[in-house]
Amino acid sequence: MANSPHDLPSSALLRTAYNILAARIFTSVVSQTDFNDLRPSHGNAMEQLELEDGLRLTDLAGRAGITAQSMGELVDDLETKGYLERRPDPDDRRAKRIYLTDRGRKNARAAKRATTDVEHDLAELLGEQRYTDLRRTLEDIISGFRSDDEGLI
Amino acid sequence: MANSPHDLPSSALLRTAYNILAARIFTSVVSQTDFNDLRPSHGNAMEQLELEDGLRLTDLAGRAGITAQSMGELVDDLETKGYLERRPDPDDRRAKRIYLTDRGRKNARAAKRATTDVEHDLAELLGEQRYTDLRRTLEDIISGFRSDDEGLI
DNA sequence: GAAAAATATTCAGGCTTCCTTTATATACGG
DNA sequence: CCGTATATAAAGGAAGCCTGAATATTTTTC
Numbered sequence: 001m002a003n004s005p006h007d008l009p010s011s012a013l014l015r016t017a018y019n020i021l022a023a024r025i026f027t028s029v030v031s032q033t034d035f036n037d038l039r040p041s042h043g044n045a046m047e048q049l050e051l052e053d054g055l056r057l058t059d060l061a062g063r064a065g066i067t068a069q070s071m072g073e074l075v076d077d078l079e080t081k082g083y084l085e086r087r088p089d090p091d092d093r094r095a096k097r098i099y100l101t102d103r104g105r106k107n108a109r110a111a112k113r114a115t116t117d118v119e120h121d122l123a124e125l126l127g128e129q130r131y132t133d134l135r136r137t138l139e140d141i142i143s144g145f146r147s148d149d150e151g152l153i
Numbered sequence: 154m155a156n157s158p159h160d161l162p163s164s165a166l167l168r169t170a171y172n173i174l175a176a177r178i179f180t181s182v183v184s185q186t187d188f189n190d191l192r193p194s195h196g197n198a199m200e201q202l203e204l205e206d207g208l209r210l211t212d213l214a215g216r217a218g219i220t221a222q223s224m225g226e227l228v229d230d231l232e233t234k235g236y237l238e239r240r241p242d243p244d245d246r247r248a249k250r251i252y253l254t255d256r257g258r259k260n261a262r263a264a265k266r267a268t269t270d271v272e273h274d275l276a277e278l279l280g281e282q283r284y285t286d287l288r289r290t291l292e293d294i295i296s297g298f299r300s301d302d303e304g305l306i
Numbered sequence: 307g308a309a310a311a312a313t314a315t316t317c318a319g320g321c322t323t324c325c326t327t328t329a330t331a332t333a334c335g336g
Numbered sequence: 337c338c339g340t341a342t343a344t345a346a347a348g349g350a351a352g353c354c355t356g357a358a359t360a361t362t363t364t365t366c
Contacts, residue, residue: 010272014174020294073352137279141275142173144278220326221343222326247331
């Protein structure tokens with residue numbers, strides 16, 4: 001590769017490190033032939049439903065930080081591909097609730113496993129102490145800077 | 154915001170930290186009214202020309218990691234807006250060399266300043282020791298993992 | 307208890323950023 | 337020179353996000 005990391009801005013280091021980790025997780029999941037019809041953006045929906053099933057589109061969008069319309073497209077696609085299904089919300093007939101199918105649950109488990117594996121690899125590469133320090137430092141950057149530029153992200 | 158950073162995967166922490174820093178740098182540059190016609194992707198071209206002026210389109214694309222065609226669009230746009238100019242390569246009449254204009258140089262200086270400011274802010278937030286540790290850790294992640302997944306990024 | 311306001315979703319269309327394919331001009335090795 | 341490689345450009349498309357407007361339903365308010 002052309003660039004030595006030497007004296008790159010920290011933002012570039014963060015981006016590259018993120019890209020490497022994200023690519024590992026994503027390729028680990030889609031390399032299972034069952035799931036090779038997923039694209040990275042589908043993760044926006046799947047990640048949330050792994051945590052809590054049966055959400056409404058609006059909630060899903062809010063948690064992922066994208067518009068309801070964008071999330072609608074992702075959910076359309078994931079529904080077509082058989083990962084999700086929409087069922088009417090019995091309490092609010094404007095809304096539908098979005099559930100993982102069996103296939104969706106299998107995928108969610110694979111994603112979780114891949115993410116956990118990467119955390120392990122990271123901790124192994126860095127050692128427990130530096131791994132913990134890194135996470136704390138990143139959390140400090142997020143909470144320390146977020147307030148400064150509300151809503152710019 | 155909805156998510157507490159607690160036990161998010163490290164990849165998510167890296168992405169959020171990157172987004173915050175990148176947004177700071179970008180908004181700091183474009184908030185100068187002179188430069189409010191730039192979009193983030195223009196940085197792909199400008200960043201490289203800050204380092205070395207007079208590159209050919211192909212080199213520029215290679216260094217930025219995008220196709221020559223994509224870079225061609227960015228350069229078209231930046232030329233229209235007066236940041237760059239193309240001049241024929243005297244040694245190879247197939248090629249053109251791309252130079253910063255005065256306006257382009259002014260912008261490059263502003264970008265460099267914004268980047269430096271963010272590094273300072275980071276070092277101040279974390280303290281010198283943790284700032285240095287963070288950078289070294291990120292470099293270690295990049296060099297430690299890059300070899301594993303060659304070309305997946 | 308009806309009119310007004312808010313909410314959930316969908317439909318239509320657009321923008322940005324990147325891509326692939328194809329065309330054209332130029333360079334260079336044998 | 338002739339074939340192949342290289343530099344750029346032109347045309348069109350896919351992905352991922354957006355805004356605005358339409359529709360159905362719920363909640364609020366007077």
